Amino acid sequence: MREVKKHLILWGLLIRNSLMSQLEYRANFYSGIAMELGYFLAKIVYLLVIYQTNVPINGLTPDEVLVFFGTYMVATGPYAGMFMINLFGISHQVQTGELDLLLVKPVSTQFMLTLKRSDLALLTTDVLLGLAAVSVGLSRMAISVGVLDVLGYLGYLISGSLIAYSMFLLPQVLAFRLVKTNALTGLVDSSWDFNNLPMGIYNRLIQQIGVFIVPIFVITNFPALFLLRKLSLLYAVWGIVGAIIWLFVSSLLFQSELKQYQSASS
Amino acid sequence: MRKYYYALGLGIQETMAYRADFWLGIVSAVFPIAIQVFMWQALYQGVEGSHLYGRTHAQMLAYAVSASLLWRLLKTGFEYEINDDIKNGGLSKYVIRPIAYPSYRLSCFLGQKAAVLLSGIALIAVALLCVGLYFQASPVSLPRAMLFVPILIGALVLNFFIFFCVGMWAFWLSEIGFIFEAVRIVIVVLSGGIFPLEIFGDAVCRVLKLLPFNYAVGFPVDVLVGTASRSAILTGIMLQLFWIGMMILISHGLWNLGKKKYLAAGG
Numbered sequence: 001m002r003e004v005k006k007h008l009i010l011w012g013l014l015i016r017n018s019l020m021s022q023l024e025y026r027a028n029f030y031s032g033i034a035m036e037l038g039y040f041l042a043k044i045v046y047l048l049v050i051y052q053t054n055v056p057i058n059g060l061t062p063d064e065v066l067v068f069f070g071t072y073m074v075a076t077g078p079y080a081g082m083f084m085i086n087l088f089g090i091s092h093q094v095q096t097g098e099l100d101l102l103l104v105k106p107v108s109t110q111f112m113l114t115l116k117r118s119d120l121a122l123l124t125t126d127v128l129l130g131l132a133a134v135s136v137g138l139s140r141m142a143i144s145v146g147v148l149d150v151l152g153y154l155g156y157l158i159s160g161s162l163i164a165y166s167m168f169l170l171p172q173v174l175a176f177r178l179v180k181t182n183a184l185t186g187l188v189d190s191s192w193d194f195n196n197l198p199m200g201i202y203n204r205l206i207q208q209i210g211v212f213i214v215p216i217f218v219i220t221n222f223p224a225l226f227l228l229r230k231l232s233l234l235y236a237v238w239g240i241v242g243a244i245i246w247l248f249v250s251s252l253l254f255q256s257e258l259k260q261y262q263s264a265s266s
Numbered sequence: 267m268r269k270y271y272y273a274l275g276l277g278i279q280e281t282m283a284y285r286a287d288f289w290l291g292i293v294s295a296v297f298p299i300a301i302q303v304f305m306w307q308a309l310y311q312g313v314e315g316s317h318l319y320g321r322t323h324a325q326m327l328a329y330a331v332s333a334s335l336l337w338r339l340l341k342t343g344f345e346y347e348i349n350d351d352i353k354n355g356g357l358s359k360y361v362i363r364p365i366a367y368p369s370y371r372l373s374c375f376l377g378q379k380a381a382v383l384l385s386g387i388a389l390i391a392v393a394l395l396c397v398g399l400y401f402q403a404s405p406v407s408l409p410r411a412m413l414f415v416p417i418l419i420g421a422l423v424l425n426f427f428i429f430f431c432v433g434m435w436a437f438w439l440s441e442i443g444f445i446f447e448a449v450r451i452v453i454v455v456l457s458g459g460i461f462p463l464e465i466f467g468d469a470v471c472r473v474l475k476l477l478p479f480n481y482a483v484g485f486p487v488d489v490l491v492g493t494a495s496r497s498a499i500l501t502g503i504m505l506q507l508f509w510i511g512m513m514i515l516i517s518h519g520l521w522n523l524g525k526k527k528y529l530a531a532g533g
Contacts (some may be wrong), residue, residue, distance in 0.1 A: 027441030035444035038451035044454060046305065051463050055312030057305070093285035132473040186287075193301065 073130030081123025277377020345433035437524030458484025
């Protein structure tokens with residue numbers, strides 16, 4: 001427990017450092033916001049089509065799709081602002097031997113390697129845009145949201161983020177063996193867009209694979225399904241258990257693959 | 267002229283050296299294509315009539331597949347190299363040598379794309395064949411396919427000059443950060459790289475078709491999949507040539523203005 005507390009305090013300090021560094025180079029901060037707004041535009045055109053045609057997609061009304069889309073944007077905040085910028089840099093740190101410095105620090109190497117940097121411009125832009133979309137969707141459907149709904153939504157967002165962290169960490173641990181994983185990184189990153197629209201648009205087989213085998217759909221669909229009161233008991237349980245299993249397995253693999261690391265700089 | 271042929275060769279060599287990266291970039295198109303396949307399937311099943319935005323289901327899928335592959339095929343990246351040259355003084359070596367920097371960049375870019383263009387076109391053909399087999403009707407005719415090739419080359423040149431102008435911003439901006447990426451995403455949307463421009467409504471669509479971006483992706487795809495009429499093709503070719511000319515002039519102007527701002531720091 002003391003270790004967890006120590007790491008949480010350290011994480012807070014690292015986030016503060018990242019923010020201070022970003023504010024020193026403000027162009028990066030503002031251009032980060034511009035980039036996320038650009039991505040938002042590229043994603044919102046899907047909703048434009050759905051609203052214009054006004055056709056339910058496999059039983060989901062356009063307003064319900066908007067709630068899924070908003071949740072996808074909210075989940076993209078921690079993915080882009082916290083995980084992606086660290087995970088995609090692992091290969092570089094292995095190539096240059098910068099990882100050596102992290103190995104000798106008296107904190108978890110996985111923690112330092114995967115959570116050291118944060119980009120609050122990306123995180124806040126995505127979360128705010130996403131929450132705005134969710135709010136509009138809910139108000140158009142006249143769904144009132146209580147404290148329990150908010151807590152459950154937050155809980156599934158956190159468990160979804162844990163799954164996202166674990167899933168996207170797995171390909172990166174190959175860097176300890178292969179050193180260069182840039183191409184693989186780009187490919188894996190593209191799969192994030194699978195959540196751009198609700199999993200209900202895919203056929204049953206793809207849905208089951210995306211929920212239980214490669215749980216990409218759990219990340220953003222489960223919080224939205226909970227909010228819309230459409231989350232089945234099986235999914236409700238899997239959303240929590242799956243996060244614990246994936247976090248445990250990815251951490252185990254990280255530790256095991258780290259042993260393959262050979263310093264590159266010396 | 268020989269030096270530019272050499273730069274063309276350099277571009278080909280560079281693409282061949284990093285061909286795995288290029289192809290994995292193309293493979294990443296699978297995800298947005300899959301989303302659109304399922305989305306359009308659901309929408310066409312639910313809508314009354316067989317057309318959406320004036321297109322049949324087969325034409326829409328043919329557009330989605332071709333546009334998604336085409337903008338990846340035409341994708342640039344040299345704007346980051348331009349920024350690096352300007353910020354770190356690398357431009358100095360081009361300024362003092364008897365070589366025109368914009369022409370050098372164009373040669374490298376054309377070389378990079380020449381190395382993958384044929385295989386890229388073959389990939390689009392295979393994807394359209396799959397669409398044709400699924401709907402039991404070919405979305406592409408031979409004359410359209412033949413017309414597509416010169417229009418594609420025009421799109422390639424136009425795309426180069428659009429992003430060369432974007433790269434020139436580095437002369438005036440102290441930090442680029444994510445600006446190039448932000449601009450790229452907006453251009454992809456405005457060029458019809460995700461959906462046909464008709465989704466924006468008649469008025470906006472008419473304005474967007476006057477801008478250069480449509481002639482880099484949307485127009486070539488519309489010609490290929492047969493959704494552009496003969497008169498639209500003729501107008502489109504004229505506008506594509508007009509915008510190539512305009513973008514050459516604009517990039518030339520920006521280059522001349524930018525050179526005066528260049529400090530050769532770190533060179």
